[in-house]
Amino acid sequence: MPKVGMKDTRRQQLIDATMESIAELGMQNTTIVSISKRAGMSSGIISHYFGGKQGLIEAALRHLLDQLGRELLERMAKTDGSPEQRLDCIIESNFSEFQRSALAAKTWLSFWSRAMHEPGLHRLQQINNARLYSNLRYSFAQVLPANEATEAARQTAALIDGFWLRSALSADPSEHFEAGERLCKKFVHETLAQARA
């Protein structure tokens, strides 16, 4: 059965299976059996590749964060540097196709909840929060005075997370995501427009 050089493939398959299991069953009911079954492997392989269940959970969150980061870089590269466009980019990458899938959203919310009581996850979570905030603040600060930029960035960050949360909990996440993205942009544009007036 074994082929050499399967390490990266297997790790990715297990991470995918982890997110599927969390999205379907919730973190509460996700076990190493529910994960390994979905990946078509045995339960022991998880400890072999990730040192244990906890290691796999953290690797899965790291994967989500990486994907979000890469998404943002890609979109940023395609625009000129105007604050308006950069802010749109940030919003879009947070609501992008990848995020839009109910699978990722549910997984993310499960991580959020557990992050409150598990330092490893909490650290990753805080890094992500800080990155979103500082990206927003940087662009606002090119148009608004310092303290107003701070407030606008906080509001926008909360708006994004809030729409996300409500979408993940709603019966029809994708519809909610679309409305959320639109209304986040609306807020940003009106905030900028008011500054110019």
Place this chain on the structure above:
Amino acid sequence: MPKVGMKDTRRQQLIDATMESIAELGMQNTTIVSISKRAGMSSGIISHYFGGKQGLIEAALRHLLDQLGRELLERMAKTDGSPEQRLDCIIESNFSEFQRSALAAKTWLSFWSRAMHEPGLHRLQQINNARLYSNLRYSFAQVLPANEATEAARQTAALIDGFWLRSALSADPSEHFEAGERLCKKFVHETLAQARA
């Protein structure tokens, strides 16, 4: 040891202990033992009063929701009926002293996460969401045209949930809560001011 008429007292003590345990240990690590120990009782009492752990969890969420609802009614009674003041009331009750405690916030987020996969909790969650949204929409609609009121209500609801979420996850929840309340009100007031202009 047993006294008659202890039912309501014991039930409330167990609900309080449940929220303490969830806030301290997380839902993951909250067991009937961790709850009953905090309440100074034996583990069997939970099944006796709530039919089991799940029944207690749902009762605790119901208690949080009731408290939020009562908080809102109280504040509403103290104001005139202007849309501006009513909106402030809604925001204040969502950020009130009770909510501000890290204990409630963490408990709430744990519930949110589990609500995705447990129909009983999900139902309670949706009722709460709908109530917040319709309260907001009603007040906005007295000043704004229908579709703008809808959008403003959605944005405000997302803002509240977003600040909440970020506060619960932050190192210093109470400071975040304060800033959140202020920035939610700022959004509402500027939205109303723009409509009048």
Place this chain on the structure above:
DNA sequence: TTTTATTAATTGAACGTTCAATTAACAATA
């Protein structure tokens, strides 16, 4: 005495981890 309230002990299922055994691919040897 009967009922209500409560406890302490017990049970059985479910879970994560570990590890000896197995398999397949590869490399060296003849």
Place this chain on the structure above:
DNA sequence: TATTGTTAATTGAACGTTCAATTAATAAAA
């Protein structure tokens, strides 16, 4: 080319732990 030795990949049963639920026993109140 065929044989053999080596290693990476993978399995799944066994183990110890933890948990929710149940049970039987106990104590106070009516």
